[in-house]
Amino acid sequence: MDSFFDRVTHRWPAGRKDYHWHILPPLQQARAALFGPYRELTHREGLIPVEPAWYHVTVLHSAPVQQVTDGELEQIVAGVRQRCATEAPFDLTVDRPAVGSVAVECPARPGAPARRLWQATVEASTAVIGDRVPVLPAVSYPHMSLAYVTDHVDHRPMKVWLSDHDIAPVTIRVENISLVAQSHDGRRITWQHILDVPLGG
Secondary structure (H helix, E strand, C coil): CCCHHHHHCCCCCCCCCEEEEEECCCHHHHHHHHHCCCHHHHCCCCEEECCHHHCCEEEEEEEEHHHCCHHHHHHHHHHHHHHHCCCCCEEEEECCCEECCCEEEEEEECHHHHHHHHHHHHHHHHHHHCCCCCCECCCCCCEEEEEEECCCCCCHHHHHHHHHCCCCCEEEEECEEEEEEEEECCCCEEEEEEEEEECCC
């Protein structure tokens, strides 16, 4: 396993705020169903556990805040609102985590409605700012990270732990997506919440 922050710093340096669109789980549900049950897995040397307040499913990592004018942001948000008005709320099941190369992350399903939200935010953003920034992620698959790698970690004991613990998936209701101004300090990701856009109008 390798450091997540070392891998992203060239395109997202520490301290820089970028606009992100997220699916955010209810805090109490995240704490009870994800943070507590997986504490022994995520609180290990070389890992930085994500606190429940910062759990998220990234829909789109968009442009740096300083590169988008207020007028451009208003147009992007209007475009996202228009596109999300035709998308119905849905249930997203966050499955048991897997030990990835840079994070402990839970795949989520179904992917199709989450991918439509990704497409909506991509279309609304590129309609305003073009190809000023790359589309991230370039391929959309919903997932939620429970811990990020900051140093070399032996993944084998973590896989043993997962094989010994049968923890049920958790389902969250997705009724909106959130726009945030997000940054990291090389260890933790945090953000300033800006607004929510409802699904289905």
